[in-house]
Amino acid sequence: MEVEFHGAAGEVTGSMHLVIAAGRRILLDCGMIQGSREQERRNFDDFPFAPESLDALVLSHAHIDHIGRVPLLVKRGFRGPIFIHRAGADLMPVMLEDSASLAESDADRANRRRRAGEPVAVPLYAVEDVAPAMRLVQTLDYDRRQPILPGVELCLRDAGHILGSCIVELWADGRKLVFSGDLGPPGTPILRDAARVSEADLVLMESTYGDRNHRDREGTVHELGDIFEQAWRDRGNVLIPAFAVGRSQELLYWFTRYWDQWQLDRWRIFLDSPMAAKVVQVYGRHHDLFDDEARKVWEQKPDPFHLPNLHITESTDESMAINRIENGAIVIAGSGMASGGRILHHLAHNLQRRSTHVVFVGYQAQGTLGRRLVDGARWVRIHGRDYRVNAQMHTVGGLSAHTDQRGLMDWYGGFRARPPLVLVHGEDKAREALAGEIGERDGIEVQLSRPGMRLTV
Structure with missing residues (x-):
């Protein structure tokens, strides 16, 4: 061999x-x-x-x-x-x-x-x-x-x-x-x-x-809660670059678990991905692969994909409308390394605001926009235009x-x-x-x- x-x-x-x-x-x-x-x-x-x-x-x-x-x-x-x-x-x-x-x-x-x-x-x-x-x-x-x-x-x-x-x-x-x-x-x-x-x-x-080594789950939960609280006080938006399969579903799971503790009812939550509805359907067909705790969560009403203030946006017009929201929005969008996809448009509209919080929940490969932001870049180029980075960056390793x-x-x-x-x-x-x-x-x-x-x- x-x-x-x-x-x-x-x-x-x-x-x-x-x-x-x-x-x-x-x-x-x-x-x-x-x-x-x-x-x-x-x-x-x-x-x-x-x-x-x-x-x-x-x-x-x-x-x-x-x-x-x-x-x-x-x-x-x-x-x-x-x-x-x-x-x-x-x-x-x-x-x-x-x-x-x-x-x-x-x-x-x-x-x-x-x-x-x-x-x-x-x-x-x-x-x-x-x-x-x-x-x-x-x-x-x-x-x-x-x-x-x-x-x-x-x-x-x-x-x-x-x-x-x-x-x-x-x-x-x-x-x-x-x-x-x-x-x-x-x-x-x-x-x-x-x-x-x-x-x-x-x-x-x-x-x-x-x-x-990653931060433990308990520390990660506290960190996410603190980020959401700070962003609310700053009257800003939270942007989360996340792959449409994996981290997006886990984030919604955590949102369900800590709905009250994080006071998520005051936010507008967007899963902005043309793939999102299809991925939700795939997860629905494979409950047999979930762990015991997840199966119990999915039996609850609402389940993580049907939170009362969750908007799964598929069309371009729906995605563009999110960028008219100046505060109070949590936006999960691909790609996870900010190397393409709808997250680029949200970053272009929000990076210059000091009230914006960008949360990275996965690995950022060398050469990607996500890596440059994590490494502290003060200017980045998106779709041929340069943007000053005033937003606050967070890397949450416990969600990797x-x-x-x-x-x-x-x-x-x-x-x-x-x-x-x-x-x-x-x-x-x-x-x-x-x-x-x-x-x-x-x-x-x-x-x-x-x-x-x-x-x-």
């Missing part, structure tokens, strides 16, 4: 790893690279393998940095089966169609500003390219080991990251590979905790937060969808023997810190993946 690393190898986005075993070629994830314009242009590059040479694609979950280049892979020749958990398959067309729509809008906007002699902007793929990819999808359940190709067996375990997220177990050539996908922190609302795996010949593990250093070390510590470990999906600072901690504790040499690196198991 051989593994080649072609994405999320020294960075957090663009997950893509190739497994060659039993005479077959299996790709793990085919994610989009996110970040600066220069970084995102790499999505247009040729794949480092012939798409038609692949026998299968296995997807760990439906976030764009793990599935975002699937339509492109199919467009360029891939025709094999695509394996994903059934909940991930439900989310997949929602995510990909939105990604394609945003890409088309960005290309149109760029072409309107195009100067003479500049190349015409084109989207990575179009909405019409999603359907051919979805026709290749085969859905799986958790905890069922089954053959997917001659000599290759697969089992998906719950990763506790988003709905339908998976740890991938792959058997071939008498060897076993475990790919963590993205691991959620223990105690994440709505979702069950990540499954433990005890045996492997090689482990590929994410390392997004390998150099830090990724587990922290403690959680990663604990999950790897569940393997009975200490199999070879390769860290993926992390910047070098985080990976080096985690590699050092695990190496010191377990007496092993932890490897950091690099683009093009190949390992034999």
Whole structure:
């Protein structure tokens, strides 16, 4: 069994790893690279393998940095089966169609500003390219080991990251590979905790937060409550960049739990996303994947998606109307890294106000607008125009969808023997810190993946 690393190898986005075993070629994830314009242009590059040479694609979950280049892979020749958990398959067309729509809008906007002699902007793929990819999808359940190709067996375990997220177990050539996908922190609302795996010949593990530990849930709850109270006193708005799948649902869950304590009845709450209604429907079809506490919350009236002052805005006109509200609004909008989507319009209208509070609840990759704001930028450019940043920034780590250093070390510590470990999906600072901690504790040499690196198991 051989593994080649072609994405999320020294960075957090663009997950893509190739497994060659039993005479077959299996790709793990085919994610989009996110970040600066220069970084995102790499999505247009040729794949480092012939798409038609692949026998299968296995997807760990439906976030764009793990599935975002699937339509492109199919467009360029891939025709094999695509394996994903059934909940991930439900989310997949929602995510990909939105990604394609945003890409088309960005290309149109760029072409309107195009100067003479500049190349015409084109989207990575179009909405019409999603359907051919979805026709290749085969859905799986958790905890069922089954053959997917001659000599290759697969089992998906719950990763506790988003709905339908998976740890991938792959058997071939008498060897076993475990790919963590993205691991959620223990105690994440709505979702069950990540499954433990005890045996492997090689482990590929994410390392997004390998150099830090999150604030505990209780501290996070107090922090959010304090932010809302301060924003109310400042007579401002609260903007929360959040991915349409995962953090948005968790935020609404917390809003339900702390409705009275945070005095949320005085606010107007907006989930501003054309995907929101579709994602709500997907969650409604998969209550069996919720943890016990979440199932109880969903049985209450109202449930988190039907709060009395929650407005799920789908149309552009509805979204634009939010920007006429100068105070008293909590706006949850994508994208989670402020790299595109409707949150950009809300930031453009609110960043210059000192009364505005911007709350980041997830990882902000290098090169993204979210990262620049978190790092203290005083001026930012949005849609070709510069804006002074007077708004107050908050990073609430306790709501991250990724587990922290403690959680990663604990999950790897569940393997009975200490199999070879390769860290993926992390910047070098985080990976080096985690590699050092695990190496010191377990007496092993932890490897950091690099683009093009190949390992034999």
